[in-house]
Amino acid sequence: MQRYGFVxxxxxxxxxxxxxxxxGCGSAAPGIAGADADYPPNAGVAQAAYPSPGAAPAxxxxxxxxxxxxxxxxAASAPSVPGVANGSPAPGAPAPQNAKSISSAxxxxxxxxxxxxxxxSLAMLADGDQISDKLDGIVTIAESYGGHLGGRTNDxxxxxxxxxxxxxxxxxxxxxxxxxxRNVRAQDVTxxxxxxxxxxxxxxxxxxxxxxxxxxxxTLADMLTLERELERVSTEMDVxxxxxxxxxxxxxxxxxxxxxxxxxxxxxQVVETKTPPPxxxxxxxxxLPVPWLGALGMDTLLSLQNPS
Amino acid sequence: xxxxxxxxxxxxxxxxxxxxxxxxxxGCASSAHVDTPENFAELEHGDDFDYxxxxxxxxxxxxxxxxxxxxxxxxxxxxxLDAKLEKSxxxxxxxxxxxxxxxxxxxxxxxxxxxxDGRPHAYWVTVFVHGDELLLxxxxxxxxxxxxxxxxxxxxxxxxxxxG
Numbered sequence: 001m002q003r004y005g006f007v008x009x010x011x012x013x014x015x016x017x018x019x020x021x022x023x024g025c026g027s028a029a030p031g032i033a034g035a036d037a038d039y040p041p042n043a044g045v046a047q048a049a050y051p052s053p054g055a056a057p058a059x060x061x062x063x064x065x066x067x068x069x070x071x072x073x074x075a076a077s078a079p080s081v082p083g084v085a086n087g088s089p090a091p092g093a094p095a096p097q098n099a100k101s102i103s104s105a106x107x108x109x110x111x112x113x114x115x116x117x118x119x120x121s122l123a124m125l126a127d128g129d130q131i132s133d134k135l136d137g138i139v140t141i142a143e144s145y146g147g148h149l150g151g152r153t154n155d156x157x158x159x160x161x162x163x164x165x166x167x168x169x170x171x172x173x174x175x176x177x178x179x180x181x182r183n184v185r186a187q188d189v190t191x192x193x194x195x196x197x198x199x200x201x202x203x204x205x206x207x208x209x210x211x212x213x214x215x216x217x218x219t220l221a222d223m224l225t226l227e228r229e230l231e232r233v234s235t236e237m238d239v240x241x242x243x244x245x246x247x248x249x250x251x252x253x254x255x256x257x258x259x260x261x262x263x264x265x266x267x268x269q270v271v272e273t274k275t276p277p278p279x280x281x282x283x284x285x286x287x288l289p290v291p292w293l294g295a296l297g298m299d300t301l302l303s304l305q306n307p308s
Numbered sequence: 309x310x311x312x313x314x315x316x317x318x319x320x321x322x323x324x325x326x327x328x329x330x331x332x333x334x335g336c337a338s339s340a341h342v343d344t345p346e347n348f349a350e351l352e353h354g355d356d357f358d359y360x361x362x363x364x365x366x367x368x369x370x371x372x373x374x375x376x377x378x379x380x381x382x383x384x385x386x387x388x389l390d391a392k393l394e395k396s397x398x399x400x401x402x403x404x405x406x407x408x409x410x411x412x413x414x415x416x417x418x419x420x421x422x423x424x425d426g427r428p429h430a431y432w433v434t435v436f437v438h439g440d441e442l443l444l445x446x447x448x449x450x451x452x453x454x455x456x457x458x459x460x461x462x463x464x465x466x467x468x469x470x471x472g
Binding site: 287288289290292293294295296297298299300301302304 | 356372392429
């Protein structure tokens with residue numbers, strides 16, 4: 001009976017230990033000892049959210065069945081763990097070995113290039129029979145800058161243009177026809193991108209630690225718990241990786257939509273096509289002040305019946 | 309005796325004045341005529357014409373004298389006649405006026421056609437500038453009767469134009 005109780009306590013200690021470790025690692029569990037990954041970027045906060053892979057298990061005595069080890073495991077989750085307090089390093093405490101800090105990069109040497117995604121739209125006027133050629137010209141310009149066609153209808157075209165050349169290419173496109181409407185929006189995603197990168201790195205580290213724990217655990221319950229956590233971390237990594245990929249695409253190739261509208265025919269043109277202008281009247285000679293000229297002609301000459 | 313001489317003097321002055329008046333009237337009375345073409349009959353002149361004759365088919369030739377006022381040369385009057393007649397519906401035949409010579413006179417002839425009473429008619433007018441006068445020889449008639457023979461007779465008659 002005593003033996004059974006001892007085994008029970010030992011198993012509970014293992015479970016708690018694992019639970020503490022996992023909750024400490026979970027970046028998506030705000031409020032627990034883990035650091036919140038949604039901290040503002042460039043805030044200079046060390047991402048010491050996660051205990052050192054070596055320290056925690058050692059302190060927790062993973063796999064150790066002694067009550068001291070279990071006690072130490074509980075203590076690992078306490079805010080008083082040296083150097084880790086809700087994701088913020090304690091004043092004066094040495095930074096954790098695996099802490100990844102955004103501020104650790106030297107801004108003087110590695111000034112981050114801004115990541116900007118442009119989204120623009122233009123409305124242009126062109127002669128009805130030239131719309132197709134004009135749209136082709138826009139695609140050609142986009143391709144000359146390394147871009148490509150994104151979509152095309154009878155009167156619209158969507159092109160992708162490298163963000164570095166976006167402004168120059170758009171200026172060139174605007175010369176193709178008369179611009180009636182212009183709308184260009186620039187979205188700076190640098191902060192979000194860097195933040196996601198850091199989060200991804202941290203998740204990778206977490207997964208590595210979980211893998212290590214999984215290799216060391218001996219009980220089925222611990223294994224299941226670790227597997228679940230691994231799955232959650234992997235899913236979150238996939239989401240972040242996808243978002244990063246999208247941002248990378250958006251910032252490498254920006255988008256421009258152009259709508260081409262046919263110029264209305266002027267009224268003058270319509271009149272010209274329907275009714276030609278009237279011919280000028282024949283030249284009119286001014287009558288001379290010579291009365292007999294009016295009497296000249298065959299009518300007078302041939303009046304035989306009544307000669308005056 | 310003295311009164312008899314006075315009476316004779318008065319008569320002479322009166323006669324001289326009378327002769328002068330006739331002479332002046334004779335000088336002012338402009339006229340011109342042509343030889344009547346063969347197979348034409350001379351008509352009464354009337355006020356508009358100094359001479360007029362007709363064929364049996366109604367081809368008529370007439371001569372009139374008008375004042376050269378405003379005073380112009382032959383080209384001026386050719387152009388004036390051309391403009392006036394074309395404006396009245398006459399259609400010019402030929403590009404240039406024909407030169408016509410009469411004794412001591414140089415003239416020019418314009419040929420036209422016009423429809424009259426539903427029939428095409430020919431109309432010729434030949435103008436001569438004679439100092440302060442214009443001598444005009446007109447000829448007209450149905451084109452069916454305005455034959456080459458008639459044309460020749462009219463041309464020959466025109467060349468006999470004599471002022472006075």
